Amino acid sequence: MTTHPVGHGATHALPSYLDAHHLGPWGIFLQQVERVTPYLGDLARWVETLKRPKRILIVDVPIQMDDGRVAHFEGYRVQHNTSRGPGKGGVRFHQDVTLSEVMALAAWMSIKNAAVNVPFGGAKGGIRVDPKQLSLGELERLTRRYTSEIGLIIGPTKDIPAPDVNTNERIMAWMMDTYSMNIGETATGVVTGKPISLGGSLGRHEATGRGVFTVGAEAARRIGLALSGARVAVQGFGNVGGVAAKLFAEAGARVVAVQDHAGCVYREAGLDIPALLAHAKANGTVAGFADGQALPRDAFWDTPCDILIPAALEQQITRANAHRIQARLIIEGANGPTTPEADDILTDRGVLVVPDVIANAGGVTVSYFEWVQDFSSFFWSEEEINQRLVAIMKGALDGVWQVADEKRVTLRTATFIVACQRILRARDLRGLYP
Numbered sequence: 001m002t003t004h005p006v007g008h009g010a011t012h013a014l015p016s017y018l019d020a021h022h023l024g025p026w027g028i029f030l031q032q033v034e035r036v037t038p039y040l041g042d043l044a045r046w047v048e049t050l051k052r053p054k055r056i057l058i059v060d061v062p063i064q065m066d067d068g069r070v071a072h073f074e075g076y077r078v079q080h081n082t083s084r085g086p087g088k089g090g091v092r093f094h095q096d097v098t099l100s101e102v103m104a105l106a107a108w109m110s111i112k113n114a115a116v117n118v119p120f121g122g123a124k125g126g127i128r129v130d131p132k133q134l135s136l137g138e139l140e141r142l143t144r145r146y147t148s149e150i151g152l153i154i155g156p157t158k159d160i161p162a163p164d165v166n167t168n169e170r171i172m173a174w175m176m177d178t179y180s181m182n183i184g185e186t187a188t189g190v191v192t193g194k195p196i197s198l199g200g201s202l203g204r205h206e207a208t209g210r211g212v213f214t215v216g217a218e219a220a221r222r223i224g225l226a227l228s229g230a231r232v233a234v235q236g237f238g239n240v241g242g243v244a245a246k247l248f249a250e251a252g253a254r255v256v257a258v259q260d261h262a263g264c265v266y267r268e269a270g271l272d273i274p275a276l277l278a279h280a281k282a283n284g285t286v287a288g289f290a291d292g293q294a295l296p297r298d299a300f301w302d303t304p305c306d307i308l309i310p311a312a313l314e315q316q317i318t319r320a321n322a323h324r325i326q327a328r329l330i331i332e333g334a335n336g337p338t339t340p341e342a343d344d345i346l347t348d349r350g351v352l353v354v355p356d357v358i359a360n361a362g363g364v365t366v367s368y369f370e371w372v373q374d375f376s377s378f379f380w381s382e383e384e385i386n387q388r389l390v391a392i393m394k395g396a397l398d399g400v401w402q403v404a405d406e407k408r409v410t411l412r413t414a415t416f417i418v419a420c421q422r423i424l425r426a427r428d429l430r431g432l433y434p
């Protein structure tokens with residue numbers, strides 16, 4: 001491994017816990033930072049700070065299973081950067097979660113929070129577990145033990161978790177209760193995405209999908225794509241994809257294809273989204289929906305459509321399928337769905353990509369509102385929340401669009417320019433401790 005002498009010490013190019021040949025999603029983030037560095041001017045001298053998470057906690061999460069066995073799960077909490085405020089980011093329960101993935105997701109939270117200018121740093125957590133294999137009691141014990149283990153570094157002014165893939169309001173309620181029990185007082189502000197009756201915010205459940213719709217509709221307007229009748233394909237039909245599909249359908253678009261982990265359904269005239277949501281809720285998947293044609297999952301990428309919304313997992317749009325995509329506009333609901341190679345292919349083909357770090361920032365924006373409401377114990381109306389959300393999302397998109405035009409770069413690079421400058425300016429002003 002190469003080393004660069006710095007003063008009397010030395011800085012290794014990569015932290016020792018990373019393997020240069022298997023960087024995973026973290027490698028994508030590093031490439032994105034490399035791309036933006038030439039645009040950072042003087043602040044580029046701090047860029048190394050983005051290439052190393054501030055703090056990583058790996059925890060063993062042992063729980064008693066219903067059959068009496070003790071099972072151990074691997075959990076993480078990563079705080080990527082806290083120059084602009086406390087860490088903020090979701091918790092993912094998934095069997096394939098890795099440290100590299102959580103590091104990348106934490107870093108994208110730093111970028112996203114800076115891009116929409118909410119006063120948070122970036123963090124993320126996860127447990128390597130398939131929660132569908134657990135009973136409700138096992139899930140609760142897992143959540144509570146994990147929360148206790150990461151309790152060392154989270155807190156309303158330190159790092160505030162939220163829902164992500166396979167975590168929801170109920171899990172946030174258990175996290176809030178566990179943290180509160182451990183510190184001896186009710187601390188609603190320790191997590192966001194809570195039930196409304198426990199300090200949650202109106203509008204939070206729909207916020208990410210609403211943000212995807214807001215920036216998507218605005219981007220469509222700017223490229224002259226009418227929403228009425230536009231064909232939309234959505235990958236992932238959970239919190240983000242389900243709400244985004246509903247809002248696009250309500251705006252007159254035709255949601256022609258929906259793919260999830262277990263199937264893909266297609267209807268040229270547009271799927272009945274409320275009926276599909278009810279089907280997915282009852283069956284855990286869109287597969288088997290009667291009022292649409294079942295497609296092989298991979299055929300999703302060839303679907304004739306105008307707008308594509310990846311809203312499932314990362315690394316879905318790759319060198320292998322980027323050529324097949326027929327959409328003019330891609331709105332990234334998921335985090336990290338497009339690899340850098342695929343990004344280049346899409347740019348060359350003239351497909352506009354509204355990147356995750358702006359498109360799915362609606363969730364964290366309303367999480368910010370929730371956190372503020374918890375601190376002040378004063379709660380806002382849903383109308384007020386949605387108005388503020390739309391204003392922030394539109395303002396942020398407008399800002400990065402201008403930078404993209406000025407510097408002739410993609411919206412992703414423009415968003416990274418705006419966000420990295422904000423983070424590194426904070427770093428610069430704070431100076432290095434001690």
Ligand SMILES: NC(=O)c1ccc[n+]([C@@H]2O[C@H](COP(=O)([O-])OP(=O)(O)OC[C@H]3O[C@@H](n4cnc5c(N)ncnc54)[C@H](O)[C@@H]3O)[C@@H](O)[C@H]2O)c1
Pocket residue numbers: 163164165166167208235236237238239240241259260261262311312313314333334335360361363364
């Ligand atoms: N929930 C939020 O507020 C929020 C905010 C910002 C970003 N995100 C990101 O959005 C994405 C989805 O999150 P969510 O909260 O909607 O999760 P969710 O658990 O509610 O839904 C996930 C959906 O993805 C589908 N899916 C899983 N694996 C798949 C696969 N291999 N192929 C196709 N579909 C698959 C599932 O079937 C499900 O429909 C994630 O990347 C997450 O990080 C979520």
